[in-house]
Amino acid sequence: MHIVVRQGPEIGPHIDDLARLRIEVFRAFPYLYEGSLDYEQNYLATYAKSSESLFVLAFDEERVVGVSTGMPMDHETEAFRKPFVEGGWDPARIFYFAESVLLPSYRGQGIGVRFFEEREAYARRLGRFDHCCFCAVERPADHPLRPADYVPLNAFWSKRGYVHQPQLRTEFSWRDIGENEESAKPMSFWMKELR
16 A cells, blocks of 8 residues: 655546545445546546646556645635635635545555545645645434444544634535436534644
8 A cells, every 4th residue: 555645737637536446335325326437527627727736646557546635725615615705704815625535444544544645745845824624514313314333534534633613504416326317415624723
């Protein structure tokens, strides 16, 4: 297992790896994502446009088994920036962590921690960010597809120093498993001050 960091135009060869992993990993609860390559190409175009986007890739020999991503918040779409602008935050001072997707058989080996460490280190190297943040989907506790053994990642995120900011909210649409059309999903942000 080894970790590789790619930035800006270097991410191009790995966009298909990210699309494949997003479709596979986000099919599970809580995202329940019924992925498609068309949706992925549209969504992932934002990374390709940013000169400061980041991919942290986990390889098992030559196979990409996990990807963690990020970019400056002011390079993100309006749906992600809007809650911060309305809340009085400057998106140019925030580095946004997008997804972390890792195949289940590779979890519990410290890769998730490394994903956070690498993204935070990159944001510090860029030198103009006060905070890092990410957002997570909110599903009701009684959701019919919630597995009995599901454990939210809140404790993991808190241990990494991230604080839930329930007032910072957005919606993002995708097609859930079993849905014929996309529907809006509530998302809320978690933040950490960079020191």
